[in-house]
Each structure stands twice: as structure tokens, then as C-alpha cells.
Amino acid sequence: MQQTTTAPPLHNDQLPQVHLPRNAGMDLDMDLVARVQANTSAIERRAATLPGRRTVKKAYQAAWLAKAVTCIDLTTLSGDDTPGRVRRLCAKARQPVRADILDALGLPAITTGAVCVYHEMIETAVEALEGTGIPVAAVSTGFPAGLSPFHLRVAEIEESVKAGAAEIDIVISRRHVLTGDWQALYDEMRTFRAACGEAHVKAILATGELGTLRNVARASLICMMAGADFIKTSTGKESVNATLPVSLTMLRAIRQYEALTGFKVGYKPAGGISKAKDALVYLSLMKEELGNRWLQPDLFRFGASSLLGDIERQLEHHVTGAYSAGYRHGIG
Numbered sequence: 664m665q666q667t668t669t670a671p672p673l674h675n676d677q678l679p680q681v682h683l684p685r686n687a688g689m690d691l692d693m694d695l696v697a698r699v700q701a702n703t704s705a706i707e708r709r710a711a712t713l714p715g716r717r718t719v720k721k722a723y724q725a726a727w728l729a730k731a732v733t734c735i736d737l738t739t740l741s742g743d744d745t746p747g748r749v750r751r752l753c754a755k756a757r758q759p760v761r762a763d764i765l766d767a768l769g770l771p772a773i774t775t776g777a778v779c780v781y782h783e784m785i786e787t788a789v790e791a792l793e794g795t796g797i798p799v800a801a802v803s804t805g806f807p808a809g810l811s812p813f814h815l816r817v818a819e820i821e822e823s824v825k826a827g828a829a830e831i832d833i834v835i836s837r838r839h840v841l842t843g844d845w846q847a848l849y850d851e852m853r854t855f856r857a858a859c860g861e862a863h864v865k866a867i868l869a870t871g872e873l874g875t876l877r878n879v880a881r882a883s884l885i886c887m888m889a890g891a892d893f894i895k896t897s898t899g900k901e902s903v904n905a906t907l908p909v910s911l912t913m914l915r916a917i918r919q920y921e922a923l924t925g926f927k928v929g930y931k932p933a934g935g936i937s938k939a940k941d942a943l944v945y946l947s948l949m950k951e952e953l954g955n956r957w958l959q960p961d962l963f964r965f966g967a968s969s970l971l972g973d974i975e976r977q978l979e980h981h982v983t984g985a986y987s988a989g990y991r992h993g994i995g
């Protein structure tokens with residue numbers, strides 16, 4: 664893989680743009696599904712060496728970290744979410760990094776890619792983000808298990824779109840994958856896609872519950888065929904969430920789908936991504952596997968509730984040369 668010694672500059676025109684043509688989807692091609700392979704050992708070997716092959720050089724890390732911030736779906740998905748917490752989260756989304764730190768680093772003002780909440784918090788988030796262009800994403804379809812009655816899962820999508828969500832993160836029925844019922848998975852995703860209307864749809868595969876990388880590859884392909892605009896690893900609630908082997912598998916499915924159809928489908932690793940250095944590894948992976956186009960927030964997002972805090976601390980460190988007292992003591 665080609666080594667890069669310069670990081671792309673962060674321009675204002677690289678800030679969130681979510682109004683791409685939607686993935687139109689295609690008919691379910693069972694021959695294609697049958698041909699899906701996942702060479703587990705090769706994928707795992709490559710994933711194991713990725714952190715060591717980061718293309719990011721120290722001098723450019725701040726720009727890459729700011730880039731990562733623009734790709735975060737800043738998330739709160741807790742049973743004790745309140746309008747107050749969501750408003751505070753939206754304030755962070757509007758100004759995720761202190762202006763003086765960005766100034767010192769010569770970086771432009773940035774926002775996060777989106778804010779991601781449960782249905783009940785959509786209206787609060789839409790109001791708090793008014794005029795910013797930051798979209799509200801809602802998790803849906805009986806998130807996280809996706810086991811509520813099908814008509815209610817479809818109705819939930821419609822309600823969330825009506826409430827103002829511009830992006831809908833649906834969860835697939837894992838049992839369709841585990842029983843090899845690819846037609847059922849395709850039909851489910853097709854119905855969810857239709858219910859989203861103009862809203863973008865991210866298909867959460869819950870890869871930690873799919874058993875094998877081949878299942879991950881097949882489920883990725885089928886969700887894209889059925890019109891998913893993004894494929895997303897996890898809800899953040901499974902016992903295993905985003906991993907590098909799963910990411911490689913999904914990214915190669917995205918590459919294959921683009922080669923087949925010309926449609927660029929986005930990728931969202933989610934769950935347990937909380938360190939700045941992990942964000943850099945993911946950005947490197949996107950650049951290496953899919954190219955610079957997939958470093959933009961309309962094609963790449965981190966689903967993360969605590970990643971921003973660590974990136975802020977790292978950026979502060981780049982400017983001041985020191986971590987805050989809270990960070991040094993593990994409480995920042």
C-alpha cells in the first residue's frame with residue numbers, strides 16, 4: 664500500500680455535507696451473494712499490522728484529529744438521557760474544539776458530522792442545532808435488538824423522519840443473517856429504506872452478533888443492494904463492537920459495491936472507539952482501502968460518545984505541550 668507523507672489540508676469545503684444522491688439500491692443478486700468470500704486469516708493478519716502502518720506523521724496529527732472531529736456522530740444513547748443533556752451535547756457538536764486551540768493550530772472552525780440520539784430526543788436536538796447545518800441522526804427500528812413488531816419498527820422510522828431526523832440508523836434482524844435468509848434481510852432493508860424517504864439510512868449490522876466475517880460481508884452487500892447509504896458496524900451495545908477485521912471486511916464490500924454500481928456507500932464504525940489514536944488508525948484505514956473521498960463526513964462517520972473528549976485533550980496538548988491536570992490524573 665502506498666505510503667503518504669503529507670496529510671490533506673482541512674478546508675471549510677470538507678465540512679459536513681450530507682446531501683449526496685441516495686444509494687438507489689439494486690435487485691438482490693443471489694449469485695453475487697453466493698460468491699462472497701472472506702479470507703479470515705488474511706484479513707486478521709492485515710488488521711493486526713495496521714496500527715504500525717499508520718500514514719499519519721506527528722506534524723500533521725492535529726489536522727487529522729480535527730478531520731476526525733468533523734466525522735463524529737456525537738452520540739448519546741442512554742436510558743437516562745434528558746433534554747438538558749442533549750442540549751449540552753448539541754452545544755459540543757456546534758463547537759467541539761475551543762476556538763483558541765483551533766486558531767493556534769491554524770485550523771478553521773469545525774463542527775461534528777452529526778448528533779445521534781434516540782427518537783424522544785430528536786426535537787430537542789433539531790431545535791438546538793437550528794441554523795448550523797448539523798444533521799440529527801436517530802437510532803431506530805427497535806434499537807438496539809431490533810426485535811419489536813415489524814410494523815412498529817417501520818412506523819418508528821416514519822415518526823423519526825417526521826420529527827426532523829435527517830439520518831436514520833436502523834438495526835437489521837440478526838436472525839436473517841444467522842439463518843441465511845438473505846431474501847428476508849433484503850426485503851427488510853428495502854422496506855426500511857422506503858420508510859426513510861429523503862432521510863439517509865445507515866444499516867447497523869451488529870457485527871459482533873453475526874458469527875463470521877463471511878456473514879458480515881454478505882450482510883454488508885445485501886444492505887447496500889437494498890439501498891443503505893451507510894453500513895455501520897454496531898449499536899455500541901453488543902459485547903463486541905467495531906474491530907479492524909470487521910472494518911476491513913465491510914470496506915472491501917463497499918469497494919466491491921462501488922465497482923458494481925458506481926454508488927459510493929458510507930462507512931460508520933461504532934462502539935468502543937474512544938481514543939484519538941484509534942481515530943487516526945480508522946482514518947488511515949479509510950484512506951488506504953477506499954481513498955481520500957471516503958475521508959469526508961458524507962461517507963465516513965465515527966459513532967462515538969466519548970471519542971471527542973480524548974481528541975480535545977490531544978489537540979490541547981499539541982498547543983500547550985501539556986495535558987490538563989484532570990487528564991494527568993485520569994479524570995479529564
Ligand SMILES: O=C[C@H](O)COP(=O)(O)O
Pocket residue numbers: 738740779897898899900933934935936966967968969970
Ligand atoms: O452508535 C454509536 C455508539 O452507540 C456509540 O458507542 P460508544 O458509547 O461506545 O462510543
